Amino acid sequence: MRIGPWVLALLLCGPAIAQRQSFPPIDEAEQDPSLLAFKADLLKRIAARDTEAVVAAACPDIYLSHGSADGPDAFRTNLTVPPELLGEEFRDEADELRETYWADLQNTLSKPGYFDDQGEFWMPSHWRIALPASLDPFTAYYVSAEQVSLRRSPSISGGIVDLISHEVVIVPDYQSEEPYQKIRLTDGTTGYMHSDFLTSMVGYRAALVISDTGDWQLCTFVTGD
Numbered sequence: 001m002r003i004g005p006w007v008l009a010l011l012l013c014g015p016a017i018a019q020r021q022s023f024p025p026i027d028e029a030e031q032d033p034s035l036l037a038f039k040a041d042l043l044k045r046i047a048a049r050d051t052e053a054v055v056a057a058a059c060p061d062i063y064l065s066h067g068s069a070d071g072p073d074a075f076r077t078n079l080t081v082p083p084e085l086l087g088e089e090f091r092d093e094a095d096e097l098r099e100t101y102w103a104d105l106q107n108t109l110s111k112p113g114y115f116d117d118q119g120e121f122w123m124p125s126h127w128r129i130a131l132p133a134s135l136d137p138f139t140a141y142y143v144s145a146e147q148v149s150l151r152r153s154p155s156i157s158g159g160i161v162d163l164i165s166h167e168v169v170i171v172p173d174y175q176s177e178e179p180y181q182k183i184r185l186t187d188g189t190t191g192y193m194h195s196d197f198l199t200s201m202v203g204y205r206a207a208l209v210i211s212d213t214g215d216w217q218l219c220t221f222v223t224g225d
Helices: 033-047 051-056 072-080 088-109
Strands: 058-063 121-123 140-143 148-151 160-164 168-170 180-185 190-194 198-200 205-210 216-222
Touching: 033 051, 033 088, 033 205, 033 216, 051 058, 051 072, 058 072, 072 088, 088 205, 088 216, 148 180, 160 190
Parallel strands: 058 216
Antiparallel strands: 121 205, 140 168, 140 198, 148 160, 148 190, 168 180, 180 190, 205 216
């Protein structure tokens, strides 16, 4: 049975923006053995960094960005990051950029996912959460584990305010270099949480789609709102 979009229920007063809700990850991939086989093979190719095999598994119009180039050629460029295509000041970062893109692809396709109303399979599963229109999606993060400590101060020695499992939280000012982030729960409770357990709600997501010939393909791999 397919589950529709999860909706973050709104509250209408006070500092809270929504009720506190838990959205445990649910993987619907097991409903289709052919999908499981395709995912396993694609992840094997990704682990081997087999560029041409991964590009061959993509749709002819694979969607990769909200404003730049799409399609297999753009996908190949993202996977290989030719230094000559980068600005001179960034060329020495080509290897790091390349590996980061591969790692993001591998991580995204390894996540639990769900079927949408069109039969497309989307990962990660928390992408089905519908955020309130009043919430800036770039400040919304998903707590990707169970019983994560919300602390009074940004330290492992900070007292525990609550234990959080698979909730959407607000991080008004994410600091990428800091181990702890100051967060706000949707009911207004504040505290600090370790960055390792926070996944951006506008982070990478991917969609697998059956082609007209009955083969699964990677048709979306994109980040941003």
